[in-house]
Amino acid sequence: MKTLFEISKSGLRAAERSLSVTSNNIINADTPGYTRQRVDKESVGMRMTGFHAGLGVNITSITRMRNDMTDVVLNEKRQDMGFLQEKSQIFDQLEASMASDSGGDLDVRIGRVFDMFSSLSSDPQDMSVRNSLLTEADQLTSKLSDISRNIDRTSNLVQDSANSTIENINQILQDLDTLNSAITKGESSGKPDHASLDMQVKKLEKLSGLVDFESQVTEKGALQLRVGGVLVLDEDKASTMRAEIDDVNKTFNLRLDSGKLVESTGGKLGADIEMYENGIPELKERLDEVASTLVDEFNTIHSQGYGLEDGNTRNFFDPSFTDASNIKVSDDIRANVGHIAASSADGEAGNGEIAGQLADLRNENVIGGRKLVDYSVDLISTPGRNLSEIRSGMEVRDSEISMLTAQQEREAGVNVDEELSMMIQYQNAYQGAARVMSAAQQMYDTLIGLTR
Incomplete structure (x- = not known):
């Protein structure tokens, strides 16, 4: 039961942070010199007797999407x-x-x-x-x-x-x-x-x-x-x-x-x-x-x-x-x-x-x-x-310069349509994590009720 709560909590945290970064990208879409950012994530798990158990997701870093060589x-x-x-x-x-x-x-x-x-x-x-x-x-x-x-x-x-x-x-x-x-x-x-x-x-x-x-x-x-x-x-x-x-x-x-x-x-x-x-x-x-x-x-x-x-x-x-x-x-x-x-x-x-x-x-x-x-x-x-x-x-x-600027813009510039699409994705992920949290809460309440 505790694992479900940790998984859902990590999902809520990751989705919230991703939404925050994406929102910042959208707001700065027309800001000169702004470089779009992405939240890097990795899955978390542990090996248990006879199987491997997932423990949710961790945010590893927030990356600037820019080519330094360019x-x-x-x-x-x-x-x-x-x-x-x-x-x-x-x-x-x-x-x-x-x-x-x-x-x-x-x-x-x-x-x-x-x-x-x-x-x-x-x-x-x-x-x-x-x-x-x-x-x-x-x-x-x-x-x-x-x-x-x-x-x-x-x-x-x-x-x-x-x-x-x-x-x-x-x-x-x-x-x-x-x-x-x-x-x-x-x-x-x-x-x-x-x-x-x-x-x-x-x-x-x-x-x-x-x-x-x-x-x-x-x-x-x-x-x-x-x-x-x-x-x-x-x-x-x-x-x-x-x-x-x-x-x-x-x-x-x-x-x-x-x-x-x-x-x-x-x-x-x-x-x-x-x-x-x-x-x-x-x-x-x-x-x-x-x-x-x-x-x-x-x-x-x-x-x-x-x-x-x-x-x-x-x-x-x-x-x-x-x-x-x-x-x-x-x-x-x-x-x-x-x-x-x-x-x-x-x-x-x-x-x-x-x-x-x-x-x-x-x-x-x-x-x-x-x-x-x-x-x-x-x-x-x-x-x-x-x-x-x-x-x-x-x-x-x-x-x-025009060619290199366009090349850098494709990597570092903000595409509002892409960011809005990702925002919907993160919203869905947040709602999914919330439902997992709600289901875990219901299961916990049911177990407590059975013990009374």
Whole structure:
């Protein structure tokens, strides 16, 4: 008789707990990051003389229905996506800085200066042509300066973005450290903190878009994280990152509060660092190369010629300023366009040979084995070309993330219809256990009545 009571009591307890977990699943069906749970049960029995007797059911655990390996792969893909998205935004800004729809791009400005020298070679004494040449040269130097300034502005924005990202990473690491404490306490007591584990998944999802990391779980259930092979989160504490920036040499180092250097090559932070150290400086260097080539090539020819008013030779561009940020037409030319050298001989005002040589520079391979205009076209097209490649990579990663998310959702997501069906099953089990309890009670009452 006692066995019947124990069996029915265990059944009532198991059914009640299963109903509770299923109800919680249904209520959280639309809660972001929630992982459905299942009650794991096993039958209980004992061997008696000549037979084996069942003693009901025991609840062994409550399991989160989540594939941890899928989460690991998903976070790796999100790290790649965060890296590509940030580079896409930076190149988008650079493209807007270097190319426009107004028809005044760098290659056009260089071409117009060549055109004006060509016109000057045909009529060296035409002052209107000389004035137009000075105007076009000024617009060219202004264009170079504007692009250089915009590239510097983008570099500063990337630096600010990286600092902001580091703050977010530090905050998430602190949050994960707090969750580690709750999770390890639950594990040690034999009552896993599923809510904290779900929150941990959401925090890692957010972190994966910011920085590349490797994760593992300790024997105590605590999460460990490494960035570039360096431990930044352990079961005891979370490290704090800080940036060490050399704006002159364009280096960006990450240092932990422990003094160790960390190298990030993925996520938003990895993209910011790569673009700050390499991508943006490379574009700036190529732009400066255009400016210095203009100064050197034009001055070399121009200094061999003569203007309209005297026998002095002069530079066309100021040789003291050879960067895109400061290139300018020489003060002598700006003060008097008659000093623009068009003639190859002193006193021959109608000689346009030097102007013709300057115009012919258009067809010379003077920079990187290419013509100035062609090199400039390639330069201003670089951000757009990189954008195209990055967006192709983003489409691939987006497809992979969608597939893995759907795969995880099938396992961890709540299907309300399935949960309602199981709820009916547990209700029936509860009613069945109650009937067993009632039958046992009636049998017990009958036995008591017989003994009176």
